[in-house]
Amino acid sequence: MITSISSRRLGLLILLLASGTLSLVFLYTTIKRPDDLMNQTSKSTALAQSQTYISNTASSLSSSKSEWEQCLDPGQEPSYYLSIVIVTRMDDYAGGQQHRLQNFIDSAYILAEKTKENIELLVVEWNPPEDRRKLIDVFRFRRSDYLTYRIITVPKKIHQALPNVGNAPLHEFEGKNVGIRFARGEFVVCTNQDDIWSHNFHNAIQSHAFEKGVIYLQHQDAHNIHDPLPPSIVRLPPFANDKTLYDSCNLGDQDWGKFVLPPPLNVSMTNILKIGDQAGDFTLAHRDTWKIPRGYREEGGVAWMDIEFICTATWTFDIPVVYSEKGFTCHQDHQNIWEFNTEQHTDNKDIHMEDIRDKKKVYINEENKWALQQLDSWDLGLACIEFKGGLSQ
Numbered sequence: 001m002i003t004s005i006s007s008r009r010l011g012l013l014i015l016l017l018a019s020g021t022l023s024l025v026f027l028y029t030t031i032k033r034p035d036d037l038m039n040q041t042s043k044s045t046a047l048a049q050s051q052t053y054i055s056n057t058a059s060s061l062s063s064s065k066s067e068w069e070q071c072l073d074p075g076q077e078p079s080y081y082l083s084i085v086i087v088t089r090m091d092d093y094a095g096g097q098q099h100r101l102q103n104f105i106d107s108a109y110i111l112a113e114k115t116k117e118n119i120e121l122l123v124v125e126w127n128p129p130e131d132r133r134k135l136i137d138v139f140r141f142r143r144s145d146y147l148t149y150r151i152i153t154v155p156k157k158i159h160q161a162l163p164n165v166g167n168a169p170l171h172e173f174e175g176k177n178v179g180i181r182f183a184r185g186e187f188v189v190c191t192n193q194d195d196i197w198s199h200n201f202h203n204a205i206q207s208h209a210f211e212k213g214v215i216y217l218q219h220q221d222a223h224n225i226h227d228p229l230p231p232s233i234v235r236l237p238p239f240a241n242d243k244t245l246y247d248s249c250n251l252g253d254q255d256w257g258k259f260v261l262p263p264p265l266n267v268s269m270t271n272i273l274k275i276g277d278q279a280g281d282f283t284l285a286h287r288d289t290w291k292i293p294r295g296y297r298e299e300g301g302v303a304w305m306d307i308e309f310i311c312t313a314t315w316t317f318d319i320p321v322v323y324s325e326k327g328f329t330c331h332q333d334h335q336n337i338w339e340f341n342t343e344q345h346t347d348n349k350d351i352h353m354e355d356i357r358d359k360k361k362v363y364i365n366e367e368n369k370w371a372l373q374q375l376d377s378w379d380l381g382l383a384c385i386e387f388k389g390g391l392s393q
Contacts, residue, residue: 054387057137061385071150071384074182078287080118080148082205083185084108087124087175088193090132094334099238100194102139103332107196107245109389112147114246115205120148120184124175127159136385143390152178153383154372161375163300172280173296173305174371180290181371182384189284194332196234198249200259201328207259212286214264215313215321218328220278224336235333249330264320267310269353275323276307282329283309285319292317294365302348311356312363 054061063071088101105121112119125135134153141149154175162174176190187210203209210216221230229235234248267275283306293313296305313319355361368374372382 054136058133061136061383063384065378068378068382068384071386072152072182072382074184074287078186079184080120081186081208082117082119083179083183083188083287084119084121085124085176085179085183085188085190086122086193087126087170087172087179088135089126089128089170090135090138091129091169094336096238096334097193098138100236100332100334102238103196103236103240103245104193105139105141106240106242109142109144109147110242110246111197111202111205112144114202116146117205118146118148120150122179122183123149123151124178125151125153126170126175127154127156129169130156136387141387141389143388147389148386149389150182150384150386152182154178155381155383157380158372158375158377158382161380162298165300165302168301171298171301174298174301177295177298177365177371180287180295181373183287186287187284188287188290189282190280191329192281192331194334195281195329196236196245196249196332198232198251198328198330199246199254200251200324200326203254203256203259204261204328207257209259209261210284210286213289213319214285215289215310215319216261216282216284217275217279217310217321217323218282219323219325220281220327220329220331223278223331223333226333229333232327232330233333234330251327251330261322261324264322267314267321269357272307272311272353275321276310278331279306279310281331284328289319292319294367294370297348297363297365298370299348304348308348308351308353308356308363311353315357316359316362316364 086104090097092098108119108121123135128134136151159169159171162171164171179190180188219232221232223233225233231251232249236244236248240248265271265275293309293316296309297312299305310321314321351363352361356363
């Protein structure tokens with residue numbers, strides 16, 4: 001009896017000793033030694049010192065004036081082959097805006113990755129709503145060795161300091177002029193947040209098909225055709241993947257690396273409305289060529305300045321215009337709400353195109369009084385941030 005009890009106690013003692021030994025082994029293997037911790041800390045410190053982090057994009061992104069000037073500086077010479085310029089604000093324009101804008105951002109990423117050309121996506125965030133998050137805090141900006149992002153924010157103070165004919169919350173062409181002024185690309189394309197890039201544009205970029213001293217336009221189908229959709233109007237799912245985005249805007253077979261543009265055409269009263277239709281979705285020129293007519297004329301949010309710009313560029317300044325029937329963009333289908341907002345139908349109806357054609361009148365911005373040059377943008381709160389995108393590891 002006594003022997004049996006001792007055996008059980010002995011067994012229990014052995015079990016306890018074994019458990020204790022395993023615990024010590026586990027403790028030893030999971031707790032790092034001081035030298036391991038020091039190595040890990042030094043690696044983390046080195047990684048942190050090699051990268052710049054934005055800890056909270058929802059907070060105010062402040063910078064010194066010298067940092068601000070550096071962010072806005074377009075440089076004496078181009079830093080990229082292409083600058084893509086859009087103007088937007090987070091007001092859910094036409095419903096589902098966040099999906100279309102994310103598709104647009106991803107389409108720019110795909111363009112950079114596939115063409116291997118250095119590109120900047122320059123977003124002008126105009127008069128952001130005070131009760132909404134800013135762009136940088138909402139969207140995914142993926143990292144590519146060939147793509148740089150810049151967001152220039154035009155605050156409410158500047159919006160209120162400018163003329164506003166139709167009481168519009170966003171001035172498209174004034175905003176595009178801001179992008180043109182500060183763009184670092186050799187070529188600058190002004191487009192809209194609802195567009196994605198076609199295979200034709202991929203090929204044209206890859207082929208270096210564009211030249212200085214020319215205005216480039218494209219064919220794009222009318223936006224009010226919803227059923228059935230024409231080829232250059234696409235209906236994409238929210239957050240489409242890369243293959244869906246890329247394949248949705250084919251618009252023709254390609255001879256890759258050998259894209260050929262048509263010769264310049266004679267812009268006339270009979271074809272100006274055709275070639276200028278949807279020019280807001282695609283107008284491309286060399287950075288210096290944009291500045292000859294001083295960008296789009298600024299009249300306080302007035303519409304149709306894209307067509308007037310073409311007339312002024314080619315008839316006043318004799319800049320050739322190339323119109324490509326092979327479209328460079330596809331427009332993401334959405335409901336047409338602008339046509340029902342009659343207050344903002346403030347076109348330049350008092351301008352006669354014949355007078356521009358015949359060189360009787362010149363309609364351009366005053367020198368140094370466009371693209372916010374006439375304002376103290378620093379004091380009024382113009383903001384700028386430049387980043388590469390992606391997530392740090």
